[in-house]
Amino acid sequence: MNIDFLTFIVLGLACFRLTRLIVFDKITEFLRQPFFDEIAEENEDGTVEVYYLPKSTPIKKFIGELLSCYWCTGVWISAAVITGYLFLPALFVPIILVFAVAGLAAILESVVQLWI
Secondary structure, eight states, X not given: OOOOHHHHHHHHHHHHHXXXXXXXXXXXXXXXXXXXXXXXXXXXXXXXXXXXXXXXSHHHHHHHHHHHOHHHHHHHHHXXXXXXXXXXXHHHHHHHHHHHHHHHHHHHHHHHHHHO
C-alpha cells in the first residue's frame, strides 16, 4: 500500500467532512434520532438548551455513544473510507473527492468567518 501525501490529505479531508456530517449536521439527524433521547432544559436567561443522551437499550446505547463521540465515529469512518479507497477505488474515489472538497470548503468558510 502506497499512499502519497496528497492522497493522504484528500482522504483526511473526506473523513473529516463525512464524520462531521454524521455526528453534527442537521441533514443526518434522522440517522442519529433513533439512538438518542432528547432532553430540553431552560437556562436562567430563558434560553432552551437541548441535550442528547444515548438510549438505554444495549445496542442503541452503544451506537448512541459511538455517534456522540466525534473521535470514535471518525475512526470508523476513516476505516471505511480507506477500505473503500483500497478495494473499490472506482466507486469510492469520486465520493471521497466530493467529501474532500466539501471538507476543504468547510474549513475555508470557518477561517473566513473568523476574519469577518
